[in-house]
Amino acid sequence: MPLKNKPYQKNNLSRAIALLLTGGALSMSAQAADKNKPAPQDNSVFELGTMEVTDTRAPSGKLQSRDILSSVDIMNADKIENQNVLTSYDLFHRMPGVQITQFNQGTTTGKFSFRAFNGEGNINGVKLLIDGIPSNSNDGNMPFIDAIFPLDIQSIEVVRGTNDPRYGLHAIAGNANINTYEGGNYAKARLSYGSFGTPQIQSGLGYESGGFTQNYTVNYIDTNGYRDHAASEKKSFSGKWFYTPESGKYKVGVIARWSDADADEPGYLTEPQTRTNKLQSMPHNATDGDKRQMGQLSGHLDVNITDELFWSSKVYGNSFDDKRWVTFSSKVAQQERLAEEIQYGGMTSLTYHPDVAWLDDFSLESGFDIQYQNNKSYRFLTKNRTRTSQTRNQEFDFVDYGGYMQAMIQPFKWLRVTPGFRVDSIQGNFVNRANGRLAEVNNYGSIWQPKVGAVITPIEGYSLYGNWGRTFQVATGAASYKTTATAKDLAPSINDGWEVGVKLQSVKWAEGRVAYWQQSATNEWRRQLNNPNGDSTNIGATDRQGVDIELKVSPIDPLHIWTTFSLQEAIIKTPSPTTPTFKGNSIDHTPDYLFSAGIDYQFTPEFKSSLWTTGQGAYYPDEANKRKKVGEYALLNLDLSYKVHKMVELQLQLKNLTNTYWEYVWDDGAQTLHSPGDGRAVYGAISVNYDLK
Numbered sequence: 001m002p003l004k005n006k007p008y009q010k011n012n013l014s015r016a017i018a019l020l021l022t023g024g025a026l027s028m029s030a031q032a033a034d035k036n037k038p039a040p041q042d043n044s045v046f047e048l049g050t051m052e053v054t055d056t057r058a059p060s061g062k063l064q065s066r067d068i069l070s071s072v073d074i075m076n077a078d079k080i081e082n083q084n085v086l087t088s089y090d091l092f093h094r095m096p097g098v099q100i101t102q103f104n105q106g107t108t109t110g111k112f113s114f115r116a117f118n119g120e121g122n123i124n125g126v127k128l129l130i131d132g133i134p135s136n137s138n139d140g141n142m143p144f145i146d147a148i149f150p151l152d153i154q155s156i157e158v159v160r161g162t163n164d165p166r167y168g169l170h171a172i173a174g175n176a177n178i179n180t181y182e183g184g185n186y187a188k189a190r191l192s193y194g195s196f197g198t199p200q201i202q203s204g205l206g207y208e209s210g211g212f213t214q215n216y217t218v219n220y221i222d223t224n225g226y227r228d229h230a231a232s233e234k235k236s237f238s239g240k241w242f243y244t245p246e247s248g249k250y251k252v253g254v255i256a257r258w259s260d261a262d263a264d265e266p267g268y269l270t271e272p273q274t275r276t277n278k279l280q281s282m283p284h285n286a287t288d289g290d291k292r293q294m295g296q297l298s299g300h301l302d303v304n305i306t307d308e309l310f311w312s313s314k315v316y317g318n319s320f321d322d323k324r325w326v327t328f329s330s331k332v333a334q335q336e337r338l339a340e341e342i343q344y345g346g347m348t349s350l351t352y353h354p355d356v357a358w359l360d361d362f363s364l365e366s367g368f369d370i371q372y373q374n375n376k377s378y379r380f381l382t383k384n385r386t387r388t389s390q391t392r393n394q395e396f397d398f399v400d401y402g403g404y405m406q407a408m409i410q411p412f413k414w415l416r417v418t419p420g421f422r423v424d425s426i427q428g429n430f431v432n433r434a435n436g437r438l439a440e441v442n443n444y445g446s447i448w449q450p451k452v453g454a455v456i457t458p459i460e461g462y463s464l465y466g467n468w469g470r471t472f473q474v475a476t477g478a479a480s481y482k483t484t485a486t487a488k489d490l491a492p493s494i495n496d497g498w499e500v501g502v503k504l505q506s507v508k509w510a511e512g513r514v515a516y517w518q519q520s521a522t523n524e525w526r527r528q529l530n531n532p533n534g535d536s537t538n539i540g541a542t543d544r545q546g547v548d549i550e551l552k553v554s555p556i557d558p559l560h561i562w563t564t565f566s567l568q569e570a571i572i573k574t575p576s577p578t579t580p581t582f583k584g585n586s587i588d589h590t591p592d593y594l595f596s597a598g599i600d601y602q603f604t605p606e607f608k609s610s611l612w613t614t615g616q617g618a619y620y621p622d623e624a625n626k627r628k629k630v631g632e633y634a635l636l637n638l639d640l641s642y643k644v645h646k647m648v649e650l651q652l653q654l655k656n657l658t659n660t661y662w663e664y665v666w667d668d669g670a671q672t673l674h675s676p677g678d679g680r681a682v683y684g685a686i687s688v689n690y691d692l693k
Helices: 013-030 088-094 143-147 271-276
Strands: 047-048 071-076 098-105 110-112 126-130 153-160 174-180 186-194 199-210 211-224 233-245 251-263 289-304 309-326 335-352 361-383 384-410 415-432 439-441 447-459 462-473 495-507 512-529 536-553 559-574 593-602 606-617 632-646 648-655 663-667 672-676 681-691
Touching: 047 251, 047 536, 071 512, 088 098, 088 110, 088 143, 088 153, 088 593, 088 606, 098 672, 110 126, 126 143, 143 233, 143 251, 143 309, 271 415, 271 672, 462 512, 536 648
Parallel strands: 047 071, 126 174
Antiparallel strands: 071 153, 098 110, 153 174, 186 199, 186 681, 199 211, 211 233, 233 251, 251 289, 289 309, 309 335, 335 361, 361 384, 384 415, 415 439, 415 447, 447 462, 462 495, 495 512, 512 536, 536 559, 559 593, 593 606, 606 632, 632 648, 648 681, 663 672
């Protein structure tokens, strides 16, 4: 099936520069012929930034993201720690093939998604983990990312595709893991101030001695916001304590994290209102806002049982308490939305890595995990935060438990195969406190998910990889339960996906990856975001496909150029019987393309710069595809830093350098509603990093 998307138009300066950045990387790549060849790279990993190793004695052996033979992208700390962002999901702007949806509404700022799943919240296709701990809310959203600040992030790993067996629930299109610092001896801080009255304080402390490591962070940000009535305040802290004996036989530890946020919401504007004054907030949004508290506590144990057998386990508890007042337009009443979630669970795996004489390499891993949720969802109609009536009063338990097995078979140095499977099961109970009705979860049965991947490296520096896998989606909230007397069990939505790609690294100074992928789903469900009962609708069978291109080159040491481009399509193949005219329609809020690119240059050992761009194509804001396409943008950013001392660095960041107008748009059935994105912004910062050794 050919892609129907069209290339974007160069209609402003930032788009023109984006093309120059992309074209520069392509032309540099074409010249990569005369440098020395690197060590073999038989993988499908694309990496931005420099990896920093802080803990070398810890047990190792568990299946890692780097081992998944899919499109794996890793961004390291040097691309993260100096960024000025309100919420850390904004860091994903640089990640290949990742879509950023920015609502810009208080603590409901947005989220990231990929593989042509949108970020609306009705279909959430990405499993989020923080230090390996599941961090999605029940509906698949990602509020726990609010607790993480850039200075504490060591790396971000994204696995796109359907062949990773480690995770089940929410991993429809793949997963993303945010890894924070562990170990080291340092004291660091970053103080910044910039546009919209935005001070930010980030601090971190690491200390290790005798096998015991301690890491602490304290963070604070306050802003008036780009628009009127958009002020917000957020603070967080975390602690990590781990112990590894000199023998490296095991590692045991605890991680604790807490976040508190309070924000106003500027609300949405009609299109004429955005053209009159994009900064305004309408009178009906005057008392909209949000209060949110979150906590995470986890225990970790890794053990090298023998030289060939490795055991890893985690237990955790998450708490999420959110209170939001929101008025979507002047034609509707204000709502008060309360969500309370307590999550706890555990994950364990056993990895066997023997020496097999007739194989170049072999390992076998099996794992099991359970995720339990106790959820409360309340909604009220309000006037200026005073309740007038209740529209939702629900409590429900939701349990997902699953297991997996995966082998890594490498018969020759040039061939690696990873067959595996996963199976999940769902349980739970629901009570509607408004009428006392009880309900059981749909009997989804055992959800089997076979998977396989392979990589062939016939010539050093040239790897061909491919994979096939199955993932699943079940309804969220009340929609996952048989809430009426005549309700029948629903089947899960089954997603089958495959990918084929080539990873090129024939010289040390150039690297690229090109992949084509498809993903098809049966009876896909989407949450009705403004439905008082929390219902979902079946949009039918869907098809998604795309092409991903990533390149990075460094022809001379001071110069690094990188570019990523993704062309994507999401359509309704077989619509629900209630909407037969939707056949062939594009799924709403899915841009035609995504891109990012940059040029990093080290002028002197002390002075460095990064000019980078990010953007996306247009999308339909409505399911019927009757509205005009919207949402296309390209933003240009400039980062400058100067090290005045080995411990002190001054930084300047200019975001949206060309002051491009960009916006998020959705359709309420009667009109389109718009949320303008930030205009040009300038931030100055001072970073201090003291080595405690």
